[in-house]
Amino acid sequence: MSESPTDPMIGRLIDGRYQVRSRIARGGMATVYLATDLRLERRVAIKIMHGHLADDNSFKARFVQEARSAARLAHPNVVNVYDQGQDADMAYLVMEYLPGITLRDLIKDYGRLTPEQTMDILEAVLGGLAAAHKAGIVHRDLKPENVLLADDGRIKIGDFGLARAANNNTATGQALLGTIAYLSPELVTRGIADARSDIYALGIMTYEMLTGEQPYVGEAPMQIAYQHANDTVPMPSVKVPSIPRELDELVLWATARDPEQRPRDARVMLDQLLDVEKLVRPASADTGMAPTMMFPGGFGDASATADTQILGAQPLAKPAAALPSSSTLLATKGEKRKRRGYWLFTLVVLLAALAGGTGWYFGSGPGSQIAVPRLASMTPEKAAAALAELDLTSKPGEEYNNEIAAGLVSSTKPDAGTRVAKGTAVTVLVSKGRQPITLPTLTGLGQDAAETAITDLGATVGSTDEVFNSSLEEGTVVSATRESDGGDVSKGGAYFEGLAVNLVVSLGPIPDVTGKSVPDATAILKEKGLGAETGEQRYSDTIAKDAVIKLSAAKSGPVRVGDVLVLTTSRGPEPVEVPNVVGKPWEEGKKILTDLGFKLKYNPGADAIAAVLTIDATDPAAGQTIPKGATIELTPKF
Template sequence: MSVPSTDPMIGRLIDGRYQVRSRIARGGMATVYLATDLRLERRVAIKIMHGHLADDSAFKIRFIQEARSAARLAHPNVVNVFDQGQDADMAYLVMEYLPGITLRDLLKDYGRLTPEQTLDILEAVLSGLAAAHKAGIVHRDVKPENVLLADDGRIKISDFGLARAVNNNTATGQALLGTIAYLSPELVTRGVADARSDIYALGIMTFEMLTGEQPYVGEAPMQIAYQHANDTVPMPSSKVDSIPRELDELVLWATARDPEDRPRDARVMLDQLHDVSALVRGGTQELALQSTMVLPASLRTSANALADAETQVFGPKLAPTKPPAATLLGIHPVGTGPVGPPDSRELLGKKACKRKRRGFWLFALVVLLAAAFGGTGWYFGSGPGSDVMLPDFASASPETASAELTELGLQPELGGAFSATVAEGIVIGTDPDAGSRVPQDSPVTVIVSQGLQPITLPTLAGVTQEAASALITDLKAVVGSIDPVFNGDVPEGTVVAASKETDGADVSAGGEYFEGLTVNLVVSLGAIPNVDGKTVAEATDILAGKNLLVVSGEQTYSDTVAEGDVITAQVPEGTIREGATLTLVISRGPEPVIVPNVVGMTWADGKATLSALGFKLDYSALWDVPGFSIVIKATDPPAGTSAVRGTTIRLTGELA
């Protein structure tokens, strides 16, 4: 989509490599732009964290975690991550660019999808999630906005910004991360997520694709969260009659409130989806006559399959859709139908006994449940199974953090990390992160800032500007201002000098410094072009090509430069930068000279006088009489007239 040119990021060069072209989308944590990778000459999507989050270490860590999580995956249905870094205070993530739309856009345009379209999208998403689950990664934010439909037909899942590595019970680390419409019951009630939480979100998304609406709606987010935790997702066919029964059961299986009743990961659900797809694509008429699908043992009904071949059950709450047709007609198998009216007293007695037995078992069940809940509450509340939520110790002292962790029944361990934002000796954070829940007696690492990381800056003078910039940024330093100057001793594009931005100290020869150092570079523009002997127009064009201005200065005589041409370009003193003004010295041609009076001089004296002034001599008219002295009688041009140097003077004379 087009973006107004007022966006300051448009046209910006990030990290000396990525040229931002336009904005694609904006979220709560970051904005995604279309950019060009100048090094590899390809289009990429670059995700840039919002500026107001740059100082929040938790958001930075989560932003970097997205890159690491996605980079561990190499799958056709997962958006590739190419690069991650930081330009000044701006954290960014470079991803594969897929021109197209999201699944949310498709649902907005079409309302709902056909079963076949739903199956195609489900297969691609499950394939990508299966790769993530196999790598030990839970996505935690599966929703239509994160499913990309490329123009060339590819379907990919994106945005691993909330992803985390999986353990047996992966906590969210925050109150509730993800989109409320797709949160699983265990995330709402216990704040715990694993691969089955992704399956639940995918089941909600499947319901939405088939029906065009979400199963739970409410005026407030907590109303929706309450329904997730306490209600059972309805069958899609309750909204759209034509939806096949197999897809109903797939949605109910994926959205079971108890995680144990769901597929354990995306691979298990993908395998089942292939069987469902084969049945659905066979036609709805055939589906009505199909027998019950075989699902995992934990999901099969305990009812007699032969007695009700059409019933498919995913859990104990689903009853058979209808009794056998023969029973509806009043026909019973031999030996099973009613033989005659039963005795009323016998029937009442049986019912009374049954009620007594039911009352006893209900009382026993209540007592048993109360004991179980009480024991569970003790175990997880104050017993050995209780978890502790980690406080946020950022900016605290190590002693304070260690003391509080000890009071919470945890084992503090000190660790260190360099930081450009947290002063040395101050706590950066903990591992696990603040907000995580950990068992008592667990070790917790208190990460203490070691200050700025030392770096060894190499020699910068004499290398190209591009190489110097790469050397600086690779060391987590920052390239400051670039000052182009004319220098006849250093090739164009080469660094002449480098200095610290803070105090101007020379760092051209390198040395020991710290990360975050800002280095200003002075780069050579090469020598100022030589315009001696050029016409004024030629000299002006040549110097303008180097962004130099010219003015005409004094005119002076020159025996070597033609009149009106440039004798030289006078350069001002000091450092010469683009935009400087040079003064052109213009030739007036050779300087005229007054012909001296040599009449009456001897031939030798007259010749010496005229030659000293730069005149040439023609003495062919002089007498050449041996032994006689010749006196100059006349000159042509005559004495007292002006003539330029090099003019030929004709001499006449006579014997003395």
């Protein structure tokens, strides 16, 4: 970022010691200036917190934490922090100054780096990160913006503003302050970070250096976060087939979604990288060529944001590797101009060696094989075009697939990621949709048998509803429906793999409490999980007074556990008025009374009945109300 002509900080003397010269960069939390340490007469970078954040204790704590975390480290690949303090209401941090570019700038200039250049940068970053992990510090915000490639070839990591002790894994409100593109799955889902979270971020950076792009992209941060939490980072060679398999495996190891499957810290990954380097470039020792170096150049001040710019200049015993941004980087200031011929000569030698190696690699070496790309969910036409770009041919095929819509590519043979020779025919399998199945009759089967029949066909069991049923035993399927559209499949029918079937299962019949007292009936129903309430009373010739005549549901539909049933109880027999049969013929009067449900008793005895002509009297007398079925005494008239 260019210097602002109106910046009030330019020329200011901070804490009586640091004279501000120019602005280097500005970020969301602070601005970084080039300054002169008047006491030690050296150039430094001074990071000054924005004024509107100075009163925020949480930001100030992070600012101080950065100084303390970095100050605990002493490593040539970690930026040095010299001082930290406050001048009036202004919090500041003093760091070593080193002009150069960030790894982000380098990737932007070149698109992607070679495997050798990637390994050189990765080795330096892992060295510094291993020192941090050994000191118990987790960086938590590793990204290309925080890796500085200095003009003199050194590589440093910095910006420990999010760093915390490695044993402090508890999530806080600032757990997701790191750049979303490099956050590990555990940081996204649980807000927890340890040394393995740094390893994940470094794996993503390695993928980006090798391919020139990040593995996950999206229109919104949450889309990217979702992919980190749920997807597996693809092999870099899917994008760039020339990438060695060993680097593929290193990236997959570092970016495993399960932290337990990653290197436990940077030292473990560094040791593995050194072994990989021996396999990937065994010819270096024979040719006498050193790893790619960061060539000196006239970069001026770094242009990265203030919160991610790494500043520093301490000599290294062994310069770390990096990459020149273009041929103009070979031009240097002062005496460096005299070395232009040397660097050009070296570059020509390197390019010649690279050309020879490339011819071998793609002609008869590992580069002659190509990783089958992931084509799932593409149209067949796009899949064929993608294969053609990789010098592979496509062969059509079909398969049923429960996840991919019909008409789109569901898989390939060989599988995605498999390395094959150029010209190989890859079978592109297009989805025919879900596999059709035919369900058997399910009504009348036991629940276990029905579920087995469903799952054996590749469908799933959805919801299970339990109802009381008077005709089916407990545990027997009453009915079944398709979850997809509610269609009845009680008697079987067409369906598809992967879809659910909902079952209704019998709880057996509702207990018969007819003739029971209300307390007894309530207790019996309660044992079955049913409630009871007393409803209307009715006359009954057969059920004793106050006993239960019948049950009915309080609401329509099947009866389930927890439902309340209504008890209809007896009022006893219905009262009937005695009719007047006095004076009627004997047989006619008897018929009238018996038709009304009365019982009859004769007075005098049966020996005189034959001479009876009419009914002379009744007891009870006509007009009285008595229960239906009661006995009436008849007096005959001879």
